[in-house]
Amino acid sequence: MGVTTFTQEFPTLIAPSRMFKALIVDSHNLIPKIAPQGIKSIEFVEGDGGAGSIKVTNFAEGGHLKFLKHKIDFLDTENLVCKYTLIEGDVIFDKIEKVVYEVQFLASNNGGCVCKMISEYHAKGDVEINEEDIKQGKEKAMGLYKVVEEFLLANSDAYA
Numbered sequence: 394m395g396v397t398t399f400t401q402e403f404p405t406l407i408a409p410s411r412m413f414k415a416l417i418v419d420s421h422n423l424i425p426k427i428a429p430q431g432i433k434s435i436e437f438v439e440g441d442g443g444a445g446s447i448k449v450t451n452f453a454e455g456g457h458l459k460f461l462k463h464k465i466d467f468l469d470t471e472n473l474v475c476k477y478t479l480i481e482g483d484v485i486f487d488k489i490e491k492v493v494y495e496v497q498f499l500a501s502n503n504g505g506c507v508c509k510m511i512s513e514y515h516a517k518g519d520v521e522i523n524e525e526d527i528k529q530g531k532e533k534a535m536g537l538y539k540v541v542e543e544f545l546l547a548n549s550d551a552y553a
Contacts, residue, residue: 395516396514397516397521397522398512398514399514401509401510402508402510403507403535403538405505406503406504406505407505408505409505410473410498412498412506412508413473413498415544415545415552416508417468417475417496421436421437421442421448423541423544424540428540431452431537432452433453434450435449435450435451436449440465442465443468444468445464446464446465448462450462458482459483460482460483461481461483463477463478464480465477466493472497473498473499474495474496474498475494475496476494476495477496478492478493479492479494488520489514489515489516489520490516491515492514493515495511496508496509497509514527
């Protein structure tokens, strides 16, 4: 089993604690409200959102995905770090055993932050994972990040 790692960074004018709360801690409430065209619901099927919890993201009808299931491995609300694993879903699991994500929100000089995401794709057998295989997922994640950023810019008291 090979592991392919990708690193992405997204700068924003939003403070790190607000982005962390919106994108990580309260995403199950916020995202279906502000992006209903893409995400129907996000529900915890185990736990309350802390480490060990499992949540299912159900996508809106008509998309190429129906659901994804993630397990929260580590959640540090003080240092704004979350590590979670994609454990089930109707994505490229013919090639991938699991995907481990680590997300950290770091303060930037302009009062905003940089969201740093490390994604580890654990391939089945000797399958090679290349960036083209995961491009669509990365684009959707960036789109969701932008939707949350726009919401927070328009609602300065949200997650303050």
